[in-house]
Amino acid sequence: MRVFMRFYFVLFLSLSLTACSLPRGAALMQEVVRETKADSPSFQVIEVTRTELATVAQWPRAAKQTKTYWPKASKGPNSSTIRAGDTVDLIIWDSNDNSLITSPGQKSTEMRGLTVSPSGAIFVPYLDDVVISGMTANDARRNIQTRLTDISPSAQVQLMLRQGLQNSVDLVSGVTSPGTYPLPSRNYNILSLLSQGGGIDKTLRNPQVRLVRGSKTYSIRAEALLSDHARNITLQGGDTVIVREDDRYFTALGATGSERIVYFDKEEITAMEALSMLGGLSDGRANLKAVLVLREYSTKQVGTGRNSPDLPYVVFAFDLTNADGLFAARNFDIEPDDTVLATESAVNAARALFGLIGSAFGLANAASGN
Structure with a gap:
């Protein structure tokens, strides 16, 4: 019996020490x-x-907290203006048989792929450089036609505009169809762009909309953008829009x-x-x-x-x-x-200790019975 009492004491002491390091x-x-x-x-x-x-x-x-900003909404005339990097196609019609503009036997001449220079001009024969940057396509057509009047009073001008990178925006991620989208007008807003890109991916967690404009980056929660019409800003040529999950x-x-x-x-x-x-x-x-x-x-x-x-x-x-x-x-x-x-x-640690002690005494009693 003394052997088992000594065993109980040693076991209790060892379990007490073990409790201090229970996982x-x-x-x-x-x-x-x-x-x-x-x-x-x-x-x-x-x-x-x-x-x-x-x-x-x-x-x-x-x-590590950073403030986020979002530009104020603004509107411009409902038209797209010509910018440097755009491409212009001209067709000049002239019914005059002795026209300087058209070849003999032809009633029109075509000048395609005229790139608007950094100074905002295109070269037109007999007119030299014609500045059309900042004009709408229709205003540019009228300007060229007016200047041709001194050369050929009967000339009429047809102008087609293909917008370059400076008149388009990049929709990078977070939508069904990312890509580069031309600006159809100066009133083209960010919600229209997101809609054209197929809408925000519904699987994104708390999506954030980021706008990169020049050297500045703006950010807004998609929920705030969708719920507040005043946040639906007008886009500018060269803007980049990124939709991504909240990384906080x-x-x-x-x-x-x-x-x-x-x-x-x-x-x-x-x-x-x-x-x-x-x-x-x-x-x-x-x-x-x-x-x-x-x-x-x-x-x-x-x-x-x-x-x-x-x-x-x-x-x-x-x-x-x-x-x-x-x-x-x-x-x-x-x-x-x-x-x-x-x-x-x-209490959890104490419960674990008592459980170990109970198990130990159970083993000891089983050994004593043998």
Whole structure:
């Protein structure tokens, strides 16, 4: 009997030591906040309540946040103007038998493939360079015909315009039919372009529409563009439109329904919505008193007073066992690159220890019976 009592004692001692290193999927709350008691803590812990939420809301956005802009809508005359790089075809008709323009026995002459020069002109025989840039096709035809009057009063001009790259836009991705599209008029807007390209791909997550115009890039959520007529801007020649998924994300760790990278599926996500996207908290593992959001600020954003964090690394802690913590989580915005961490319940570790002890005593009793 003494042998088995000694065995029980040694087994209990070894299991107690083993419990300290039991494998767990998340940290205990006391492990996370232990750093705050250090003489020089490396991160700051904020227990988020509805009262504290008002203060945190005044803090700057995290370092990697960037502002997005969208140009104002504008309209021009309902026509397409000629620009450098466009191609013009001219047919000049003249019924005069002694015309300088047409060959003997012919009533017309054709001049095809006239490229509008960088200065906005085309070369027409007997007229030299004729500036037509900025004109509509009809205005350019009248201008050429008027100038030909001194040479051949009966001449009539027919003009066909083929728009070049400066009078077209590129629709790069995120639609059924990407490609280069000519501008049919100066009122051609971005929604018309997206529609002509087959519409935005419905499989895209929270699609973003980006406009590259010269050296500037603008961005807007597709939902905002579709819902606000004032955002439906007029396109300009040389514009590039890109439709792509929202690439912002946060990371989920610990005793949640899943541990993974989670992409934003809408413009703003609260802490409560983030937990819902993860499938909730793990039953029996998660500590509802300590759901954490880890965030990193730039060194320039800290230490400037009450409206800023004290340290670059901040842990926001939520107690979901009371209404105050629940409402705070409903109104706390997750930012890109945040980490949502559900800490491990201490009860879970204790249960594992007691289970091991129970199993050990069962084995010992079985050995004693033999």
